[in-house]
Amino acid sequence: MSGPAKRRGSVRELHRELTRERLAEGAVECFAAKGYVATTIDDITATAGTTRATFYLHFKSKAEVALEVLRRLGEQFDPIYAELFELAPAPRRDKIQTWLGHTIDIWESTHAAFAALGEAGAVEAAVREQQQTSFDQDIELLTAALEKNAKWTHPQARARATVLFSQLQQLFLRWSTHGWDVDRPELLEVLTDMWCAALKVRSSRS
Numbered sequence: 001m002s003g004p005a006k007r008r009g010s011v012r013e014l015h016r017e018l019t020r021e022r023l024a025e026g027a028v029e030c031f032a033a034k035g036y037v038a039t040t041i042d043d044i045t046a047t048a049g050t051t052r053a054t055f056y057l058h059f060k061s062k063a064e065v066a067l068e069v070l071r072r073l074g075e076q077f078d079p080i081y082a083e084l085f086e087l088a089p090a091p092r093r094d095k096i097q098t099w100l101g102h103t104i105d106i107w108e109s110t111h112a113a114f115a116a117l118g119e120a121g122a123v124e125a126a127v128r129e130q131q132q133t134s135f136d137q138d139i140e141l142l143t144a145a146l147e148k149n150a151k152w153t154h155p156q157a158r159a160r161a162t163v164l165f166s167q168l169q170q171l172f173l174r175w176s177t178h179g180w181d182v183d184r185p186e187l188l189e190v191l192t193d194m195w196c197a198a199l200k201v202r203s204s205r206s
Helices: 003-034 041-048 052-058 062-087 093-123 125-147 154-178 184-199
Strands: none
Touching: 003 041, 003 052, 003 062, 003 093, 041 052, 041 062, 062 093, 062 125, 093 125, 093 154, 093 184, 125 154, 154 184
């Protein structure tokens, strides 16, 4: 394919992606306002400015929209996780604290979507399974990164990765469902101290 035909194909693909994005964003808005269970396909299409017919060109069900939202949120965390896997083999307190701060920043901008996905995961097996798969993959990646410094065996590294990610998961789940009710700078200091303890990094505050 070349020339005008190729350009038309590119335009169609761009339009398709933009429509999927609008539907996903509309779903997040509706889920946050009404909850996952109460939200209907009509709610999503009205918010996205599309029709039911358009919706079903992109998704088979509400659960598929939730999976798309989960995928897009995962992409937002990819750079920050890449940063973590770079620092993990030789961690320092300042780098850990910076990384945790960046992670909190992302959660501040995505907590409504994650709250909606938490509800979706409670009633949709496919969403719940994908959430668990993503969590397990993150643990395995951090485990591999920690093993690079030869300080820990695989079981020791995996235990640390599991505890650290589970800690963050529970913290942000509480935040998503109950709101932010702690002092952010102090929380960041405490989290840094806990990560330093788990990774055997000197954790004295500067």
